[in-house]
Amino acid sequence: MGNCIVVVQFDLPKRTEDDAIKGGTSTAPIYRDLGKKGLIRKDYLNGDAGTGGVYLWESRAAAELWFTEERIAELTRRFGARPRLTWYDTHVTVDNLKGETRVNGNALAGVAWRFFAVGRGAVRGRAGRDCPEPAFA
Numbered sequence: 627m628g629n630c631i632v633v634v635q636f637d638l639p640k641r642t643e644d645d646a647i648k649g650g651t652s653t654a655p656i657y658r659d660l661g662k663k664g665l666i667r668k669d670y671l672n673g674d675a676g677t678g679g680v681y682l683w684e685s686r687a688a689a690e691l692w693f694t695e696e697r698i699a700e701l702t703r704r705f706g707a708r709p710r711l712t713w714y715d716t717h718v719t720v721d722n723l724k725g726e727t728r729v730n731g732n733a734l735a736g737v738a739w740r741f742f743a744v745g746r747g748a749v750r751g752r753a754g755r756d757c758p759e760p761a762f763a
Contacts, residue, residue: 628717628730629666630686632693634701635678635710646672664688678709684731686715 641649650670657668664684671678683689693711702708719728726733 627685628715630683630689631714631716632681632689633712635676636705636707637676638707640674641672641677
């Protein structure tokens with residue numbers, strides 16, 4: 627089973643950097659606590675296309691428990707605009723901070739790929755060894 631990404635967008639004007647930071651840090655404790663309920667990460671969005679967040683959940687089921695109609699109504703009251711939610715299943719993750727690629731949350735056999743060509747049909751892995759071309763792109 628893969629992770630779930632939910633992109634939440636509000637059609638609101640872009641905030642100043644200070645206002646965006648203030649808004650994000652004021653609600654961050656809520657999302658830190660959601661780690662116990664399957665939230666892996668939340669990134670706050672602020673741009674010309676609006677404001678919102680990108681949520682990475684352990685599963686779609688965990689995300690659905692959070693994003694109920696009651697929660698949507700609460701967000702609508704708080705922001706004065708109804709959020710638009712876009713749901714994605716994600717099965718493959720490249721995590722450059724951890725130096726790994728995960729499939730459905732599991733690291734690929736201890737291989738942390740950093741690809742660059744070293745000749746025909748081969749790539750160089752993180753440890754610098756020639757490795758066969760992976761079967762995926």
